[in-house]
Amino acid sequence: MKMTESSTFALPLVGRFGLAHSLLAWARCEVWCRDNSIPMLSPNWNHLRIGPYLRRERDKREYQRFFNFPHYVTGLRRAWLIASLPKINAVELGESGKVHRQQRQLVVFENLVSGNFEQHFKEIEGRSPELLEALIAMTKSRYRPTTIEAAHVAIHIRLGDFSVASNDASIREGSKNTRLPVQWYAEMLLQLRSALGREVPALVYSDGDDGDLQAVLTLNNVARAPKQAAVTDLLSIAQATALISSGSGFSIWGCFLGQVPRICFPGQRQIRVLGAPSRSDLEPEIDFQQTISSDFIEAVRQRSGI
Structure with a gap:
């Protein structure tokens, strides 16, 4: 039987944090969408971060350069869904995380300023192989590392x-x-x-x-x-x-x-x-x-x- 198209969508708000902190909202959203057959809107990595320039850091945290989103909802459709759908924070779904796919809503995954890993890492435990695969798929080919086969x-x-x-x-x-x-x-x-x-x-x-x-x-x-x-x-x-x-x-x-x-x-x-x-x-x-x-x-x- 063909699955009906979902009216529920999900969006990770990665925020202006560093890459590691930001990735958790994306990973939680990725896992939840896979488990519930929900379409995911592409994360917005295009945030200006002044601190790395002021501190003259090696990494300027221009993360938008690294990624493309062939498997996510992008462009005008993404913008329209964000503007038109009622929003619900993912934490409001409770431990089951279940939703009615035919309900018009946008489930939003956000990062916490503090205690982010302590609070939310449990949502992605045991899912490292698929998240590694998804991160590689999202990363532009020129930013993917060469394979290091030797022990190190x-x-x-x-x-x-x-x-x-x-x-x-x-x-x-x-x-x-x-x-x-x-x-x-x-x-x-x-x-x-x-x-x-x-x-x-x-x-x-x-x-x-x-x-x-x-x-x-x-x-x-x-x-x-x-x-x-x-x-x-x-x-x-x-x-x-x-x-x-x-x-x-x-x-x-x-x-x-x-x-x-x-x-x-x-x-x-x-x-x-x-x-x-x-x-x-x-x-x-x-x-x-x-x-x-x-x-x-x-x-x-x-x-x-x-």
């Missing part, structure tokens, strides 16, 4: 607009949007290599200057990823064998989309995106001079074939 460690060092902590104690207590000690990344890489018994290559993804990253960049077989678009970095991190994670949502997405085991600084994991640990904790928080568990090392071995 991704190191994501977020500096940019993150603040410098007055002391490490505040970081361990869960202070957000805070730079982590660069020496910690270096120590975790050295320990991971020692446990694996192999000098696994490492790629550094960072919005910082080379001078800020010397503790890591001066190590053997460590290279900085080429200067490329943020979405290219994100999709590249998702190919890694293991990830040494910042306290940023960018690391969360790289880990989640590629199901990449990651090491986190104490107080900076934010949420678990690889599922609750059973025998192995694939998202451990490891401090200076603490030992990475053998279970984590074994999971990395299996992923890499080392």
Whole structure:
């Protein structure tokens, strides 16, 4: 039997946030539309962000350049639907998320300013393969990364607009949007290599200057990823064998989309995106001079074939 055309549509409002924060509204909407056979309106990434220019950041956050929308409702029809349909916030649908497809309405998915991942990530748990596929499909071909088949460690060092902590104690207590000690990344890489018994290559993804990253960049077989678009970095991190994670949502997405085991600084994991640990904790928080568990090392071995 042919399914009747839906009178309900959905729209992700990604907002003016950074890419990682913005993506959650899109991902929630994508999953919900798939589950309910609802047409999705294209997200609007065309927001002017002044901060990156004022702070002279490497990434100017011009995300509209990265994407096209062959599978979404676009153009004049999109504009007409936004103007004419009654709107309902997705959170008002309750846990079931069910709607009557023949009801004229626009279900809107928004990002929260704070607690966005903590509140809404549960809506996309277990859906990383299809979301990775959808993100790649939405990304223009010139921004898709080349395939990295060799085993390697991704190191994501977020500096940019993150603040410098007055002391490490505040970081361990869960202070957000805070730079982590660069020496910690270096120590975790050295320990991971020692446990694996192999000098696994490492790629550094960072919005910082080379001078800020010397503790890591001066190590053997460590290279900085080429200067490329943020979405290219994100999709590249998702190919890694293991990830040494910042306290940023960018690391969360790289880990989640590629199901990449990651090491986190104490107080900076934010949420678990690889599922609750059973025998192995694939998202451990490891401090200076603490030992990475053998279970984590074994999971990395299996992923890499080392």
